[in-house]
Amino acid sequence: MDQFDSFIGFARLILLALVPYVLASQGTMLSGRTGVFNVAQEGIMLLGASVGFLVALYTKSLLIGIVAAAVAGGIIGLALAYFSSTLKMDQFVIGLALFFIGLGASSLAFKLVVGVTLQLPRVPTLSNLRIPLLGDIPILGEILFNQNALVYFSVLISIALYYYLYQTSWGLELRAVGENPKSADSLGVNVVLMQYATTIIGSALIGVAGAYLPMVYTGVFTQGITQGRGWLAIALTFFGGWRPQLILLGAFFFAIVEVLSLRAQIVGSAIPYQFLRTLPYITTIFVMIYAFRWTRVPAFLGLNYDREKRSLS
Amino acid sequence: MTPSESTLLEMRGVRKTFGPVIALDNVTLNVKRGEIHGLLGGNGAGKTTLMNVLFGLYKADAGEIAVDGRVAQVRSPREAIGLGIGMVHQQFLQVNSFSAAENIVLGTPLRNRPTLDLTTPKQKIRALSEKFGLSLDPDATLESQPMGVRQRVEILKALYRDAKLLILDEPTTMLTPQQVDSLFNSLRAMVKSGLSVIFITHKLREVLTLCERITVLRNGKSVITLAREEATEDTFIKAMVGEEMNIGRSLLFAKSSYETEIAQVGSKELLKVDGLSVEAASQENQVISDWSFTLREGEILGVAGVAGNGQHELAESLMGIRPCKGKVVFDGAEMTTLVTRDLLARGIAYVPENRWDDGLLPKATVAQNLILGSHRRPPYSNGLMLNLGAILKRSQELIDEFKIKTESPQSLAANLSGGNVQRMMLARAFSQNPKLMIVHNPTQGLDIPSTEFVYNKLLERKRAGMGTLLISENLDELFLMCNRVAAIYRGRIVGVLERGQFDAYRVGRMMSGLE
Numbered sequence: 032m033d034q035f036d037s038f039i040g041f042a043r044l045i046l047l048a049l050v051p052y053v054l055a056s057q058g059t060m061l062s063g064r065t066g067v068f069n070v071a072q073e074g075i076m077l078l079g080a081s082v083g084f085l086v087a088l089y090t091k092s093l094l095i096g097i098v099a100a101a102v103a104g105g106i107i108g109l110a111l112a113y114f115s116s117t118l119k120m121d122q123f124v125i126g127l128a129l130f131f132i133g134l135g136a137s138s139l140a141f142k143l144v145v146g147v148t149l150q151l152p153r154v155p156t157l158s159n160l161r162i163p164l165l166g167d168i169p170i171l172g173e174i175l176f177n178q179n180a181l182v183y184f185s186v187l188i189s190i191a192l193y194y195y196l197y198q199t200s201w202g203l204e205l206r207a208v209g210e211n212p213k214s215a216d217s218l219g220v221n222v223v224l225m226q227y228a229t230t231i232i233g234s235a236l237i238g239v240a241g242a243y244l245p246m247v248y249t250g251v252f253t254q255g256i257t258q259g260r261g262w263l264a265i266a267l268t269f270f271g272g273w274r275p276q277l278i279l280l281g282a283f284f285f286a287i288v289e290v291l292s293l294r295a296q297i298v299g300s301a302i303p304y305q306f307l308r309t310l311p312y313i314t315t316i317f318v319m320i321y322a323f324r325w326t327r328v329p330a331f332l333g334l335n336y337d338r339e340k341r342s343l344s
Numbered sequence: 345m346t347p348s349e350s351t352l353l354e355m356r357g358v359r360k361t362f363g364p365v366i367a368l369d370n371v372t373l374n375v376k377r378g379e380i381h382g383l384l385g386g387n388g389a390g391k392t393t394l395m396n397v398l399f400g401l402y403k404a405d406a407g408e409i410a411v412d413g414r415v416a417q418v419r420s421p422r423e424a425i426g427l428g429i430g431m432v433h434q435q436f437l438q439v440n441s442f443s444a445a446e447n448i449v450l451g452t453p454l455r456n457r458p459t460l461d462l463t464t465p466k467q468k469i470r471a472l473s474e475k476f477g478l479s480l481d482p483d484a485t486l487e488s489q490p491m492g493v494r495q496r497v498e499i500l501k502a503l504y505r506d507a508k509l510l511i512l513d514e515p516t517t518m519l520t521p522q523q524v525d526s527l528f529n530s531l532r533a534m535v536k537s538g539l540s541v542i543f544i545t546h547k548l549r550e551v552l553t554l555c556e557r558i559t560v561l562r563n564g565k566s567v568i569t570l571a572r573e574e575a576t577e578d579t580f581i582k583a584m585v586g587e588e589m590n591i592g593r594s595l596l597f598a599k600s601s602y603e604t605e606i607a608q609v610g611s612k613e614l615l616k617v618d619g620l621s622v623e624a625a626s627q628e629n630q631v632i633s634d635w636s637f638t639l640r641e642g643e644i645l646g647v648a649g650v651a652g653n654g655q656h657e658l659a660e661s662l663m664g665i666r667p668c669k670g671k672v673v674f675d676g677a678e679m680t681t682l683v684t685r686d687l688l689a690r691g692i693a694y695v696p697e698n699r700w701d702d703g704l705l706p707k708a709t710v711a712q713n714l715i716l717g718s719h720r721r722p723p724y725s726n727g728l729m730l731n732l733g734a735i736l737k738r739s740q741e742l743i744d745e746f747k748i749k750t751e752s753p754q755s756l757a758a759n760l761s762g763g764n765v766q767r768m769m770l771a772r773a774f775s776q777n778p779k780l781m782i783v784h785n786p787t788q789g790l791d792i793p794s795t796e797f798v799y800n801k802l803l804e805r806k807r808a809g810m811g812t813l814l815i816s817e818n819l820d821e822l823f824l825m826c827n828r829v830a831a832i833y834r835g836r837i838v839g840v841l842e843r844g845q846f847d848a849y850r851v852g853r854m855m856s857g858l859e
Binding site: 197198199200202203204206207210211213214215216217218219220221327330338339 | 399401402403420421422425426431433437438439440441442446447449450451452454460501
């Protein structure tokens with residue numbers, strides 16, 4: 032296991048493992064910032080993995096597969112936005128229902144298209160994209176600038192989200208919707224439109240996070256391929272205090288734990304890997320207890336805004 | 345100017361229903377350019393509903409709105425803002441974690457949207473705030489700011505959008521008398537520069553001081569519109585309360601005839617509080633430090649303060665809901681360590697301020713809510729089973745006495761309107777006939793006859809020698825009913841005034857920590 036033992040290999044693996052957490056968590060954060068609390072990540076990721084894999088298999092293009100995964104995620108997001116923002120139904124109930132739909136649809140689609148076979152079909156995994164010049168820096172270049180395109184994308188989208196939310200007036204409006212939608216509404220911000228947009232884009236990101244798994248890790252789609260990463264993305268969003276920059280940092284911790292537990296699984300270690308896999312959840316709980324101010328969540332998270340309702344909350 | 349040219353806003357035949365409730369019925373309102381127009385009425389008269397229709401928050405069932413003589417469709421606040429209408433809601437619509445400037449510019453088309461460069465907007469905000477005497481720090485985060493400043497932010501929000509018509513919904517409820525004066529001066533400066541203001545209130549004194557013309561609403565109907573000099577105070581009172589009340593014998597309007605009775609106090613101490621301290625649950629700082637006071641039999645002791653200065657904690661610690669330090673002696677026995685259940689049994693009752701969260705079981709019936717707290721005692725319970733017959737009989741009596749509007753005692757409490765929930769809370773507390781009653785903002789959300797009813801009930805308790813701790817943000821109410829008023833600021837008692845020394849400005853200074 033050369034990859035684990037060399038520092039470069041270890042660091043590269045962490046960046047590789049970072050991507051699904053970052054994408055899924057930023058997607059969660061984005062809709063949460065307008066008050067829509069998405070809890071269907073695990074289902075959306077599975078659907079994204081399945082649809083992305085199948086489309087890539089038949090079009091022979093990973094890019095089209097990724098786009099298809101984003102569309103599939105976006106459709107689930109549209110449903111979530113419709114039920115919560117338009118119909119004002121309970122977001123958690125809808126989110127859980129959408130999780131089950133994603134879970135079921137992902138394996139159904141695979142069985143309908145591929146059927147039952149002994150020889151699982153494969154897609155080529157996403158190749159590395161060496162950044163000119165930067166990729167030639169010793170050690171760092173190998174770790175940071177010789178990765179697949181989605182690694183760069185996940186870092187860039189985090190930076191872009193940070194800039195958008197905190198440095199533009201659109202971001203100010205977006206954050207206001209999640210903090211006090213009535214205030215935003217009374218100032219002429221279109222609350223419903225904001226919620227639809229963020230929920231659809233956020234879910235599309237989560238869908239891409241799912242497609243990443245067969246396209247980078249395994250080359251094949253298997254049931255339950257996400258292994259709980261969707262749930263962990265919710266934990267990471269709280270861990271990162273619903274802020275894009277901290278989510279990116281927090282994702283490193285989640286990725287390190289994942290790589291370590293993988294290592295424990297393969298080479299064996301004194302600490303059971305099952306325990307390692309629970310670490311992110313436990314840490315998130317402690318972070319929420321002791322740094323509550325830091326993990327401040329959008330005030331209107333999970334609630335539905337109804338203009339004609341006489342009292343908020 | 346012809347009449348039509350001087351008219352800025354006209355609302356005609358506005359009707360709005362919420363389910364079976366008719367909130368507005370054929371309401372007409374006419375506001376001229378450059379005037380402060382008072383919208384007067386008791387709680388539940390429909391003032392706020394009417395303004396929410398005007399601001400596009402509520403969709404009217406019928407009626408017409410014309411701005412500048414042109415009929416306008418107002419389907420959303422965005423359209424209202426576009427017509428030059430700005431509204432300061434009673435509960436401020438602000439993002440607490442944003443700065444004042446961010447709250448003000450939110451939703452406006454900034455010239456440089458991608459950079460959120462607030463330099464130019466801040467200059468405009470400063471200019472407006474100087475012009476109208478609305479001083480504030482544009483960079484301060486709102487959660488740290490006092491109510492007076494947060495209200496200025498709301499007003500500046502409207503001015504920043506070049507509002508021609510500013511609506512203020514009960515803007516004085518959370519202000520000290522000094523802050524009220526400063527607000528009035530700002531409003532006068534605004535109309536002088538050509539704006540129109542709609543000033544919503546239930547306080548007659550305020551409209552008479554400030555407004556040129558006054559429209560009175562009652563039970564969702566517009567009763568009259570009169571210029572201030574055209575009518576006497578009595579005309580407006582009659583329009584507000586209707587014919588059902590005898591104003592000449594009213595506690596609210598014929599105060600002097602009750603003065604000697606209210607001034608009387610018993611001699612025996614009922615409650616003695618010594619060194620009461622309450623620590624905040626989340627942070628270490630004390631929210632109440634070292635309070636000592638006594639309350640005699642037949643006394644109504646008032647607690648005056650801006651909301652959030654320890655009122656809630658005082659009530660909850662005396663009721664055993666919140667842990668506290670210090671010594672509390674009630675009716676000759678120490679009760680510091682007793683739990684709420686025992687305190688209820690010994691004759692203390694509590695009407696919480698936040699009736700929805702602290703006072704009500706929304707999914708229980710009105711009858712069940714009415715006997716809550718007495719439900720362990722006969723005749724409602726034999727210790728094991730509830731006696732439904734006795735409960736229904738008693739609750740029907742209370743529903744009749746307190747005029748709670750409900751289909752039956754068996755209806756769900758959640759279906760009651762705000763004012764009726766308050767009547768239910770009061771009925772519950774008064775029916776326990778407690779030796780000591782702690783009431784927090786008891787008349788909030790009540791119309792004038794109901795307020796009058798509550799004051800009469802308090803007077804009855806006084807005659808019977810019972811004590812009342814009246815916590816209120818309404819100075820008029822405190823000065824009307826109390827024998828003594830304690831002013832509090834940031835968890836401390838600043839001073840206690842005796843009846844006869846009551847002075848709104850003095851209490852205002854004490855409440856803002858200036859004395």
